[in-house]
Amino acid sequence: MTRLTPLTMLALALTFGTSPAMTEEAGKSEYMNSCATCHGEMADGAGPLAELMTVPVPSLTDLSARNDGVFPMLRVIHSIDGRPGIKGHGYPMPVWGKRFQTDIENTGPYGAETIVRGRILSLALYLESIQE
Numbered sequence: 243m244t245r246l247t248p249l250t251m252l253a254l255a256l257t258f259g260t261s262p263a264m265t266e267e268a269g270k271s272e273y274m275n276s277c278a279t280c281h282g283e284m285a286d287g288a289g290p291l292a293e294l295m296t297v298p299v300p301s302l303t304d305l306s307a308r309n310d311g312v313f314p315m316l317r318v319i320h321s322i323d324g325r326p327g328i329k330g331h332g333y334p335m336p337v338w339g340k341r342f343q344t345d346i347e348n349t350g351p352y353g354a355e356t357i358v359r360g361r362i363l364s365l366a367l368y369l370e371s372i373q374e
């Protein structure tokens with residue numbers, strides 16, 4: 243399990259206030275916009291682009307089941323921010339553009355880092371909430 247660092251908690255608090263429901267809603271819309279085309283609306287790996295991929299698109303609802311019952315939070319966060327360079331995600335030009343990179347522009351008073359961390363975390367928390 244990953245422990246939330248103080249900066250992460252601050253990012254969460256700034257981005258979402260204190261409502262878990264809002265966090266989940268934000269994460270779901272990030273998912274539908276950036277991930278569902280391949281991983282599917284139900285995260286079952288059967289999105290419309292899946293059949294065009296040369297590597298199989300995995301289901302994202304059994305991440306915990308495939309990891310001894312523990313949601314692999316850090317691995318999921320890294321798979322979104324690009325560190326492991328998952329081929330299917332199109333690195334070095336990720337299929338979701340700069341949405342989860344800190345060099346996005348026009349970020350307002352809190353800066354890109356906070357906004358991007360919030361987006362990634364809400365997305366990871368959404369995925370955690372749909373584990374089977």
Ligand code: HEC
Nearest residue numbers: 276277280295297298299300318321322328329330331337
């Ligand atoms: C263009 C299609 C595509 C899109 C869009 C996409 N993925 Fe993936 N994803 C893949 C493929 C293909 C793999 C597995 C292949 C590989 O390992 O290179 C994968 C692997 C993963 C994995 C690793 C799964 C495991 O079994 O460990 C995670 C987590 C993941 N994706 C999350 C996401 C999230 C979150 C998004 C949205 C931000 C997203 N993906 C968007 C195609 C996509």
